[in-house]
Amino acid sequence: MDSLGALNAFVQTVDAGGFTDAGRRLGISPSAVSKAVARLEDRLGTRLFHRSTRSVTLTAEGLMFLERCRRILSEFEAAQTELARTQAAPQGRLRISLPSMGMLFMPKVAEFKRLYPQIQVELDFSDQLVDVIEDGFDAVIRTGEQADSRLMSRTLGFYRRAIVGSPAYFRQAGLPLKPEDLAGHPCLVYRFRTSGKLDKWPLRRDGELLEIDLPISMVINTLEPQILLAEEGLGIACVPDLTVRRQLQAGTLVSVLGDYLKTATRIQVMWPSSRHLSPKLRAFVDFMAASELIPPLEDP
Known part of the structure; x- marks a missing residue:
């Protein structure tokens, strides 16, 4: 966390144009900002700023380091946001595409809806190989092996x-x-x-x-x-x-x-690969995967 604080002090100094305004943004003294940046430079073994009595300007090394710092801080902020979302009750519209055997899933969908009443569930029944992303679905349940690098999947079971x-x-x-x-x-x-x-x-x-x-x-x-x-x-x-x-x-x-007729076919739920899985989608995927929806295969 000390390292993240130093990175943030460095970025704020660049954006504010100096230690004084950076300190004002961060709610600390200009000297504290200056010392944090100095400790960072010592750790890196390189100078990030050219300092004068009137201004600070980035060195070539500082300019190179800046963009990577922005990405690191952005990722940390996104991680905090994602964790905060998991604490909120899942809500909003959830579009799901199901195959023609979709009536099999209805008792579990009903149970899911009772468990998460704030989620508005929209169901589309089709055996068509839909484009999950282009067609605007949050998730699809499909049979067979699906090869799409843009999608994540979890197996729900198998059938013959x-x-x-x-x-x-x-x-x-x-x-x-x-x-x-x-x-x-x-x-x-x-x-x-x-x-x-x-x-x-x-x-x-x-x-x-x-x-x-x-x-x-x-x-x-x-x-x-x-x-x-x-x-x-x-x-x-x-x-x-x-x-x-x-x-x-x-x-x-x-x-x-x-x-x-001994060949087994997979049933899986698939959703777009995303760095941040929304609470409503996470709730649906986890619920369906945890449900004993499809009994184990029995020998014919």
């Missing part, structure tokens, strides 16, 4: 895909025992809104991705109706396992071909 259908449907149509058996089943297939592409079911045998020609019965671009239609017995769907855990436990859906 599950092929599901209703018990009544399988009693009538029979259980598919291998991927090739899907050719005899009507498939409820998800279409990505942004690209217009149909979702490929990631079936693998011995680590190799299988190309299965699915008989498409219905195409849906929202996850919840896809699950509902499967419960209604209109065909089978391939969805994230964590979105149908309740239905699987209740017995309204049955999972098949799990041995061919």
Whole structure:
């Protein structure tokens, strides 16, 4: 702290044009400022000012040292501000982008809102690969591996895909025992809104991705109706396992071909890299990462 005080005395002397005015700004005597700068010069082993009875002017070494001092003091001030912010109640608008499975997060979002009532939460549901910074989001929750050096991230969990259908449907149509058996089943297939592409079911045998020609019965671009239609017995769907855990436990859906769907996909919260993380964003990231939102993966 003594060193920071000496740096501040040096910078204030430059800005004020002399020890007298610098002392007035700092609330100390001119001689105290002069002595602080002299001790700094002794420590550095170089002269920072040319002194005369009327004025002080920077030496070449002092000019070089000045800008670095300004950066050091600016960083210290920013650190103090950041710490002060952590003591304040998080508040303000928080824009979050979630994937199509975002309804899964709603109980935790509701819990977060009750915990931080002064934060105005704005949610946007989309599978589009949004530009977090350009589109003005504070954070996004996305699946898969995302490569963007401008973003920080924390993992929330992992999921696998599950092929599901209703018990009544399988009693009538029979259980598919291998991927090739899907050719005899009507498939409820998800279409990505942004690209217009149909979702490929990631079936693998011995680590190799299988190309299965699915008989498409219905195409849906929202996850919840896809699950509902499967419960209604209109065909089978391939969805994230964590979105149908309740239905699987209740017995309204049955999972098949799990041995061919063992690939795990990451779910993470991402936000712009920033030297100063705002209290509202820090609260959201810490809350979501600490929540047992996504149960550990179970062997299919």
